[in-house]
Amino acid sequence: METRASYILVGSFVLSLLAGLLVFTVWIAKVQLEExxxxxxxxxxxxxxxxxxxxxxxxxxxxxxxxxxxxxxxxxxxxxxxxxxxxxxxxxxxxxxxxxxxxxxxxxxxxxxxxxxxxxxxxxxxxxxxxxxxxxxxxxxTAVVDTAPQLLNRALEVITRLGELMNGDNQKAIGEILGNVRDISADLARATAGLEGTMAQAQTTLKGFESVGPQLDRTLAQAQGTLTTINGSARQLTGDSRELIQSLRKTSGELAALLAENRQPVHDFATTGLYDLSLLISQLRDLSGQLSRVVTRIENDPSNFLFGGTRQGVEVRGK
Known part of the structure; x- marks a missing residue:
């Protein structure tokens, strides 16, 4: 009885499971049909x-x-x-x-x-x-698939060229280059040693400059004082120059005012006065010539000039 009861229980469970699976399948199909x-x-x-x-x-x-x-x-x-x-x-x-x-x-x-x-x-x-x-x-x-053969061909081409590059002659040349690099490194090492000596000499020279430092400070102080004096003189000269420029401006203004006030007399003098002045100078020049001749006669024969001559001319009588 117990064995038969267990079979009934297992069979009922299997049937229930199949029924649930069938319902789930129908539900899924319905959802897909509705969608x-x-x-x-x-x-x-x-x-x-x-x-x-x-x-x-x-x-x-x-x-x-x-x-x-x-x-x-x-x-x-x-x-x-x-x-x-x-x-x-x-x-x-x-x-x-x-x-x-x-x-x-x-x-x-x-x-x-x-x-x-x-x-x-x-x-x-x-x-x-x-x-x-x-x-x-x-x-x-598509881009990756289409370009993959090209990339592969280029990679093979690069590998081939690298193989051609590493032939015997190029390997020998590379060895020589490495040797030259080794020599240059040795020269740099020696130069570095010489540079250390130079740095030591430079330090010694700098120590010598330490004693010159106080004198250099005094010189700089004197130079600063000189520059201060020059600066003061320059400022004073600038002030004097400004006063001179102001005086010139004032004088120029006064001359302009004077010319403005005497413009008409100056114009009259320039038009008629200059002509009269030139005539006066010409007459004075003639007068000076005559006076010169008179003085010459006086010097040559003062009595003749003062009393006249005693000579008489020949009397001409008419026929």
């Missing part, structure tokens, strides 16, 4: 390595759907046609852009939808079968 999704189509021109059916679709990082189909475009073999299912109500705008991104460093690929502004309209461009088409752009995954 309507909008299909969209994306055409990628590069590689879609890592992308598979069921990969997530994210809009600005928020999961909004999954990838439902991946295949080559039958009309253009250079493109890959990807069909996604996005939750109904997701704001896919006309300026939204789809790209293929990678989850982490070694994770799988997913579809990232970015862009979209409030001012833009909802996406209306559709494929031939009426499914809206989201524009795509080159993703970082």
């Amino acid at each position: 309507s999704r909008q299909p969209y189509r994306i055409y990628f021109t590069g590689s879609v390595t890592g992308l598979q059916q069921g990969s997530p679709v994210r809009y600005r990082g928020v999961p909004v759907g999954t990838v439902s189909d991946i295949r080559l475009d039958p009309d253009n073999v250079t493109r890959v046609r990807v069909t996604i299912l996005v939750q109904n109500g997701t704001p896919i705008m006309s300026d939204s852009i789809a790209s293929l991104e990678v989850q982490g460093i070694t994770g799988g690929a997913y579809v990232q939808i970015s862009g979209g502004t409030v001012e833009a309209d909802r996406l209306t461009a559709t494929d031939r079968d009426g499914i809206p088409v989201i524009p795509s752009r080159t993703s970082s995954l």
Whole structure:
């Protein structure tokens, strides 16, 4: 009886578990059936390595759907046609852009939808079968996949050139360069030793300057006093110069006032007085000449000049 009772208990538990699992499955299916999704189509021109059916679709990082189909475009073999299912109500705008991104460093690929502004309209461009088409752009995954062979070829080229660089002649030249560096280091060491001696001599010279310091201070004090005297003299000279300039300005003003008051007499003198003065000078010059002749006659024959001559001329008689 106890064994039969345990079997009944275990069977009841299993049946209850199966019933609960069935209810959960029906609930999940109901949720998925109630959740309507909008299909969209994306055409990628590069590689879609890592992308598979069921990969997530994210809009600005928020999961909004999954990838439902991946295949080559039958009309253009250079493109890959990807069909996604996005939750109904997701704001896919006309300026939204789809790209293929990678989850982490070694994770799988997913579809990232970015862009979209409030001012833009909802996406209306559709494929031939009426499914809206989201524009795509080159993703970082495609850039890495496309540039990997080039990077590998360049790395191999660099390695080859390094191998060519390390030939026998270049190794010998590098050895000579290292030897020269060694010699230069030795010369620098010797120069450093000589520099220490020079520094010692410089210290000795500086100690000799210590005794000259007091005399130099006195000389500087005398020079400072001389400069102070010169400064005072310069200030006094500046003051005298200012007084002289003020006197000249005053004199110039007085002369200007004098000329203004006597402008008409000066003008009359310049017009008529100068002419009369020139005539007077000419007459005085003539008078001076006559006086000179008179003085000469007096010196030569004073009696003749004073009393007249005693000689008589020849009388001329008429016939």
